[in-house]
Amino acid sequence: FKDGKGDLKAILQHETQGILSLYEASYVAKEGELVLDQAMDFTTKHLKCFMEEGSLEPRLREHVAHALELPLHWRMQRSHTRWFIEAYQREATMNPVVLELAKLDFNVVQGMYKGELRELSRWDANAIDKLPDYMKLCFLSIFNAANETAKWYNQGHKPKLDEYLDNAWMSSSGHVFMTNAYCMSDNLTKESLESFSTYPKIELERGDAPSSIQCYMLESGVPETAARKKIRELIKTSWRGINGDRSSSSGEIFKTVAVGLPRTSQFMYQHGDGYGAPDGETKEQIMSLLFEPLQL
Structure with missing residues (x-):
């Protein structure tokens, strides 16, 4: 992802989605994985630059801002699931059948959580x-x-x-x-x-x-x-x-x-x-x- 001078390769200058994916992947690094550590610093720097330049289209900008706030690997999965469903709903390429299935799944799991909370509330x-x-x-x-x-x-x-x-x-x-x-x-x-x-x-x-x-x-x-x-x-x-x-x-x-x-x-x-x-x-x-x- 870097050229001989340590800069972002020219071919990747407009590959914001790819840089975002590399950013997310860097957060699964283990101790001593220096390449992923470098990727984390490198992608963070460039994603922040993209945000400051204001060059990203609105939907991609929303995803980048969300990732910079907290990487996916650090997020509580069910909470992120709701955010992603609501973000996907605004996508121009949204598939209504997939969206409805995702919403049904979320509501079913939420109902299970409610049942578990009712049981816990009875504890003396x-x-x-x-x-x-x-x-x-x-x-x-x-x-x-x-x-x-x-x-x-x-x-x-x-x-x-x-x-x-x-x-x-x-x-x-x-x-x-x-x-x-x-x-x-x-x-x-x-x-x-x-x-x-x-x-x-x-x-x-x-x-x-x-x-x-x-x-x-x-x-x-x-x-x-x-x-x-x-x-x-x-x-x-x-x-x-x-x-x-x-x-x-x-x-x-x-x-x-x-x-x-x-x-x-x-x-x-x-x-x-x-x-x-x-x-x-x-x-x-x-x-x-x-x-x-x-x-x-």
Whole structure:
């Protein structure tokens, strides 16, 4: 994709869709895949240039802006499905039969989610006494981590970034989800359980929330732009590790959860604290995902 001078090959100058596809592909890079790292920087630069020039036709411009905001590999799939259906509906080459099938599929799955939510809403929070001991330990671990965050706020404690991320990993239940998913593997052995104890934390929980950015700003004395860049690099590094583990012998359930957790975190905290202050963009996305069917 580059010529001898490191510039975009002339033949690709007007291949915006191809550059966009390469941009998306670069986000599945594993640690050490330098060519894909270069492709990520290269395509990001040129896509931003295309946006600034205003040379893209409206529909393609919409797709490029969406990708630059957050790559497909980092997005929660069902949320992106709705966005894509609505974008496809505005395409001149739209096939009405395919569109209707996609809408029906989305609404059917949404109905399943509604049923599951109704079941969850019947759970009694006071039922902890009825849980087995190992489940009580999980619950108390999450409860204590959440309390630690509350203490920081009330006491004016300003944690360092590593301290904040470690606590977020616990309070978000990341360790519980990952452990349960790992134990559901078909080829679980004593050796694999011992190796799992060293599995790296997915430090994406609240990765783009203002709290993590402020922690790094206070710790390092840098401006917000530099702190945001640092958090973005942490997220990229974590994703490279996750991408590498997808080719491991871990069970498919574990791999699915390992990818789903950071995608959910991006969804909840991309536009600020979508959990603690859920009245903005995140709330609208949740409503459209779970409660508002697509019109046929």
